[in-house]
Amino acid sequence: MYKFRNTTYDNWDPYHRTPLQIYYHSVLSIVKAVPMMIVSLLAAKYIHKLHLRPRLLCTTFIACVVFVSLTIFVVIDTDDWQFMFLVIIAIIMTVLSVAGVIYRLSQTRLLARFPILYMKFDMYGSGCSSLFSILLQIVSLSIGNDPISRAFIFFVCGTAVVILTFILALASDHLQFYRYYVGNSLEDTQQPPKKFKELIRSGLCIWPSIVQFLILIGAWMCTASVTNLIVSEHYGNGNPWNEKYFVPVVSFLVPTLADCFGKYTAKPIMTRKNAKWFVLASFLQVVTFSPLYFFCNAPTVTERQIPILLPHDWQYITITILDATSSSILIGICTLSVSRLTEGDKQKTEDGLLVMSTLTYICVGILSPLGPLTVKLL
Template identity: 30%
Template sequence: MSVLDDIEISRKASILSIFSDKYEAHKKSIISEKGKEPKDILFIVHILCFFVGFMNIMPMVFFSTAQNYWMYKFRNATLDEETTSGKDRTALQSYFQSVQMVASSVPNVIFTLLALFYGHKLSAIIRSIGALAVQCTNFAIFAAFTYINTDSWQNSFFVLTMGLFTINSACTSTFHMSSVVLMAKLPSIYMFFFLIGQNGTVITTTLQIIALSVTDRSLITGAIYFTAGTILIGLTLILLLVGRITPVFKYYDVTNVKENKTEELKWSECKILIKKIWPCLVIMCGLLTSSSFVMPGIITLIVSENDTEKTAWTAKYFTPVTAFLIPEVVSILGRVTAKNFRITNTNKWWYIAVVFIRGVTLVPFYMFCRAEPRHLPVVFGSDWQFISIHAFFAYTMGFLLNVTFMSIRTLTDKPELGLKLLGLVASLTSAANTANGVLMVRLL
């Protein structure tokens, strides 16, 4: 999972509440009462859980990895080139990724709050189906625009695109909070497939690389990419509809599940929780703040040291491989490494210090890489320098996020509420820092 993926998961950390002892005991009692668990015919529910996990991440990171397509759509159309890069980049190209984060963050916070406090009013599966249906339509619209010439109305298309991003973000938040409730009803083996699916940025990045390798035309690449995305969402929707009638869903009564209102996060409990888990909240805020300055705004503007040669590596593969694929892999490695580490009242200041030092030393590094267009001097101009530091940034992000999540249970006797509060604070922090990427681009 990439850094972007880790940030997105950190906003919805309540998923881990299903691992509480109370929940496992309740599940065992259900199985003993109902008898033998039914078989998952053709592994439909296993596959469904993977795709549900994938859809928690894919709709948000999908657009960031389509960098080549957006650079074409918002290029300088007066130049006789497939796309413009480096010093020829337009303002729309330079600010696209940063503005996208702004357009996505506000609805994410709003719909996260709605799900936390009012999600119990409507069944989770109905909300999931509705969110997927809207997202499938949204992606189909993006796919249709790959066949429409928008050169003469780029500014209007930019505004329209941001509006569609807003809808996409609202649906993603709704689907995630709903799917967590559905997965919580199923045994741990299904949750395993759900979590594996959340590592799906590797899939989206690989899909983008395949689309780029098929053709040199950005519009055709975009058409292949967004059509594939539409199909994946449609497939998940179909699997969810089929899953409703499977013996497994019926056995665990997944179709009718709703959030329990008595377990919703209450404002009166926040003060006590904050006193216990404040180190995790501080670390989360620090990680998200540092990342907001560079991802995805700055990293998608960095070009290869051999950019002027216009090779396949520099023109098509450099950004998806170095900015997304490599960090995705090392981020997973960071989370695996963090398995046995925890934040305690004894070592909390060491973790806080590491997060602070990491932010103030690594964030400025990106400003002096080869991001274009720019006014500042290039200090770290080699490809290996950017790849190495960005990989280290991603590794430490994955490590520290995982430690933060898993430490909640060691700091409070109410991990479910603690993780919900952590997710809420993460959403608010992300929204408060949306302008940081735009600021960094302006300072270049």
């Protein structure tokens, strides 16, 4: 955000945001939407024609290159060409997102070959990675003297972690355990392209998980742009908690901790008989919590059209904890229950997870314009 600030102010101020700062996340989500949708559709049909391991390694290497590029841009003065910098960042993040789609779909196929327990380990890893990122951001805020040094510390550490991940991915092929479950990926490449009818049939087997997942992801797409704008009610009093730590702790760390707790407690308890109740629970969860963020303390450039009915920090913190925990538990249940819905059929489980991931990216693409729209409605 500092890179897109109003340069007439010495420091970044949430009450004097520029249009680029307000719509940054929304613009990026829209720009990435179409490429992600196209790649996800093509990948669902043809991704198995490429060797699994090279796919994982190549996308991880792309992530390394992107993080190195972002680290370099941190120390470059972009004040005189902020819009061009936004375009460059949008291109870089689109490349990273497309690589992420390929990586996630490849990882989904990989996880389907392991026992269901390892899918839960993957969920733990996902939660811990987010937790590590937020803690690193908080540490960077604590030891950095200015926004540039803080960002530099964050991206240098992030780059080191991504490079280490790439090295560990290279080494994984030497593990007998890994090779046993992965099998011969050459056999996969010799199979004909997946027919959409086959994918649809696999998707219908796990329709409760897919519907539940799309409801929760769709709600997140509608509220993410708003939560990025929410600040402490006491911002501006000079207290470091309100000035520096409130947003990363409350808007990111607290939901991440709640997310980890939800993933830990989630169990594969959804069956075909009780699935409708979990779908209903997801719908009620979204209807209950998502609208509340629009009434929290999110300043905008112009006068707000929606009144701030929940101005206090404790109210926002409570909403965040309850929302993140309940949604994470529901997402964990719908993901872990895929194998039960397919009655243990590994091929249907693999194809079903692929369909769920593909539909998620399509949903994100279709709903991406809601980001700037929800900000505009404020």
